[in-house]
Amino acid sequence: MDLRRIARETCDTLVNYLTYQAFRVILDQLQETNPAQHIWLQHFSARYSFQYSSDYLQALYKEKPDLALRIMTVRAALVEDMADSLPEMSRTSINQANMALRRTMLEHLTQMSDPISEEESPPS
């Protein structure tokens, strides 16, 4: 298990995802302040994947540098605000998700067990 590689790739995924969230923040702002630019940004962004957020921002910069800089500023603010809560939140999320799945699996097993096998081993 290559933990260094996994950590690096997880971080890249976080950067790409926060870029997507920053794009959505800017898109929401434009809907109120500049509907024409809102539609433009929506159409432009549909041509790119946020899995390659760096390529997306470079392409956006060539077309509308102000929008690229706004998205970069928002993603920096997002990571600043949220980073410290990520360890606790991600641990809790995974543990809760694992518990919920184990519960579902247990219920599935209980439903599978037939009355005969239950009679074979009554509580003593």
Added chain:
Amino acid sequence: MDLRRIARETCDTLVNYLTYQAFRVILDQLQETNPAQHIWLQHFSARYSFQYSSDYLQALYKEKPDLALRIMTVRAALVEDMADSLPEMSRTSINQANMALRRTMLEHLTQMSDPISEEESPPS
């Protein structure tokens, strides 16, 4: 900007992504220990999206409960090992990515400026 929603969605993305990484860890292990199951897991998983990791694990549990539990155990271990380094790593990643982009943008601007405008404002 709805920070609570963004934090929750970011966490969900992390959980899904670490499930994918845990799947890859188990896939690598199976390649060495059980090639037939390696191929089976690869084919099975291609039918699902890790964007819905909970649905994936439930479906996997119905077919091969031991593999579902192994992936759940590995993703819990991954978040345990990595969670504390996420704040620093994600901040650094975003700040470095922003700096790299600003550098590229600056170079782009420098290349755009023509010699005439450079002659107009020589260093004093």
